Amino acid sequence: MSDRLPGFSTLAVHAGAQPDPTTGARATPIYQTTSFVFNDADHAASLFGLQAFGNIYTRIGNPTNAVLEERVAALEGGTAALAVASGHAAQVVVLQQLLQPGDEFIAARKLYGGSINQFTHAFKSFGWNVVWADPDDVASFERAVTPRTKAIFIESIANPAGSITDIEAISTVARKAGVPLIVDNTLASPYLIRPIDHGADIVVHSLTKFLGGHGNSLGGIIVDAGTFDWSTGGKYPMLSEPRPEYHGIRLQETFGNFAFAIACRVLGLRDLGPALSPFNAFMILTGIETLPLRMQKHCDNAKAVAEFLAGHPAVASVSYAGLPNDKYHQLARKYAPKGAGAVFTFSLKGGYDAGVSLVSKLQLFSHLANVGDTRSLVIHPASTTHSQLDDAAKIKSGAGPDVVRLSVGIEDKEDLIADLEQALGA
Secondary structure, three states, X not given: OOOOOOOHHHHHHHXXXXXXXXXXXXXOOOOOOOEOOOOOHHHHHHHHOOOOOOOOEOOOOOHHHHHHHHHHHHHHOOOEEEEEOOHHHHHHHHHHHHOOOOOEEEEEOOOOHHHHHHHHOHHHHHOOEEEEEOOOOHHHHHHHOOOOEEEEEEEOEOXXXXXXOOHHHHHHHHHHHOOOEEEEOOOOHHHHOOHHXXXXXXXXXXXXXXXXXXXXXXXXXXXXXXXXXXXXXXXOHHHHOOEHHHOOEOHHHHXXXXXXXXXXXXXXXXXXXXXXXXXXXXXXXXXXXXXXXXHHHHHHHHHHHHHHHHOOOOEEEEEOOOOOOOOOXXXXXXXXXXXXXXXXXXXXXXXXXXXXXXXXXXOOOEEOOOOOOOOOEEEOHHHOOOOOOOHHHHHHOOOOOOEEEEEOOOOOHHHHHHHHHHHHHO
């Protein structure tokens, strides 16, 4: 393609992929194998010693997964990526490289309920401590910084409310503190927002959602922006200090601007083991090929549905950044000019009981705990995804008792509106 940089849609179809050199297959094959033959003893030794790149064992890397990793890294504008078994696995592997027992990370309070639970409870057993900050108050991140702070974690579009986070402002706080900014970009996808362009150092996704897009395969991914200097201050010994597992290699020194992705693979994935199935990688790659088409349809439908709900007498309020009167509308115009995403919440005048009742009356919307499917989905977070939180925490996270979350699919918008109309009327 000469010197021309490919566009987003071209990358979504082609990045990382070549025809199979043995068979000529155009679609990326599923390399459904546990392990790979070495050329000779020296080749094997060089692979295990990180002196050469290549395939050893599918828990550590696989050619199908490698295409997925290169494609998402290209779409996000990163230097390298690592695919893992789920979005939750991605978060564990990322923070394992950054935190020692007793260390802290700051997280935005508006997050997916599963992440809140993981950060609050599961990570305690590792000695990792979360400090919560308000994404609507950037100064709260500054106040939360201590000498034990090792990272800041936010979502670009927050789940469940669909609120937009001011990535650049929080990136400034992270730079001042000398810590990396981690951005979960699941709800936006790189089609709407590329956090690295706004100061993120690490991007994570649940591939299960919009990138895969069809509700059929679990996966997660970590993208290294290549922007952070891991050697400063001795804060990150996993990257800056000699690794005894690899004959004293210093990962930052050896691998430069993709050292973090290497660390996640050879220190995280290798030892913790949350490997992504090559079959799932193949399914997610297929989904990514239509990401630009799907995301635009998702956004157009979501805006139409939000406008309908905003005018319905049974609805108390709608939280969708694509509406001109929404508090996050200006941030949406800045960060996501092509659309404010497909996930948002609305509050019912009938409170908790009305929310539970509504989800049971919808027919086209599927009642389940997922987002980012081609199909439209609905859930009442207070009784499901955020049920482990007390009422005050539910409200702070955007999942109050009266709140219903929609993930708007790619069906005809008129049919979606008709389904909501009948359910609200009932």
